[in-house]
Amino acid sequence: MFQEAEAVRTIKRLSELEVSVEGFSGPLDLLCCLVENRQVEISLIKISEIVGIYGAFLSGSGKAPLNVIADFISATAGLILEKVLSLLPGYFQESPEKKTEREVSEEELRMILERYLPYRNAARHLLVLKSERDLLFSPEHEEESPLYTLGDLFSLSSLWWDLLEKKAGKSKINTGKRSLHLEGMPVPVPDEKQVETRISELMVFLERVKDVNLRRVMGSQSDIPRFVVTILALLELSRLGKISLQQEEMFGDVRIICCEKLDRN
Amino acid sequence: MSGSSAVKNLTEIEMKIEAILFVASQPVTLKEFNEVLSLKNREIAQALQNLQVHYDIGHGLSLKKISGGWKLFTDPSLNEILSVFRDTSERQHVRLSKAAVESLAVIAYNEPVTRSEIEEIRGVRCERVIETLLSHGLIRIAGRGKGTGSPLLYRTTPDFLDIFGLDSISELPTLDELKDLSAEFSLTGVE
Incomplete structure (x- = not known):
């Protein structure tokens, strides 16, 4: 009973008192x-006891900003770690080090202090700079957008497209079968379908031109995916015995010769 | 001062730069301006200087070069009123202990530096201080040293420059210059 009453008195005293220790948070x-x-x-x-008193002080003060609580937890965790280490055997093995510290000669100590002094002054200089900087305010910006995983990105982009369509007056209930076609982006087509389509195109072309080189077949459409699909289509036609491919020089142009009347079926 | 200065219209470039600075959350570098405006660095630097002069007279804002870029701030003279208007002083201004600032000084002058090197100079353990500085984003881990146990190396970050109002580390006085600063600090009342 006496201890509780004492704790209440301490909390009351603390809530009336704000302690500010210069140089420390x-x-x-x-x-x-x-x-x-x-x-x-x-x-x-x-x-x-410290946790109890400080917790009561925070609840009594009625304001507990997140950063203050975080600092408190961090400081308390540090104290607990120190205490655990102090209670474990072997903690005082550091004592020889302390002895060594005590054995530092006056001359060495003077050198240590001489080396330390500029940094102490640098810290003072930094504090002056900080006090000047603290007078300046800049607009507060919202926290950076949270990170999304790939799955989140898909649902997020779906949401954006819905909103865009709604704005454009094409509002429809999302059927869950959204077309992924984006302006400027090629519609993905399965590889085999692309090769089949290219074979058909080549057959029409080779019916007209019986002997031609690859450069002419490709024309201005020289992007890598199209080139790969064309090569695959030509190899397939060659395998079927409908064309013959000749390359006289390594890395040179490929000559395509039509072997028979092409049967498009 | 109010009303005495003639109103000077900003040029188109200055207006664009002003707008970019208004929306930027971080200091904007010349390179970033260049990417957006496609102008010569010389032209951008001139426009920034003009804007700086523009804000110097009769404005509540000021333009400063900080952390390698340019940023708009409120005028220092308005500090009190802004602290009343918005309780941002606690959030915007990181409070640092003397030990933390001293450790920062050691890191800034020796970076990249290991914890044991900091402790050797300060003569005290710095584990917790380093953790605090890392959590505030004022220092970062910059690899590992070559010594026994490959200790972690620490460096200051752009946030460090921002918090101390520096454009770059080179703006700090040299350690030799700092040796003679004790008298100056005692005169200015800095403890």
């Missing part, structure tokens, strides 16, 4: 720093 940050530097013995600190 808050009292917990200071405590963590003292523990890390071995200026406070962590094994003597009751972390549960």
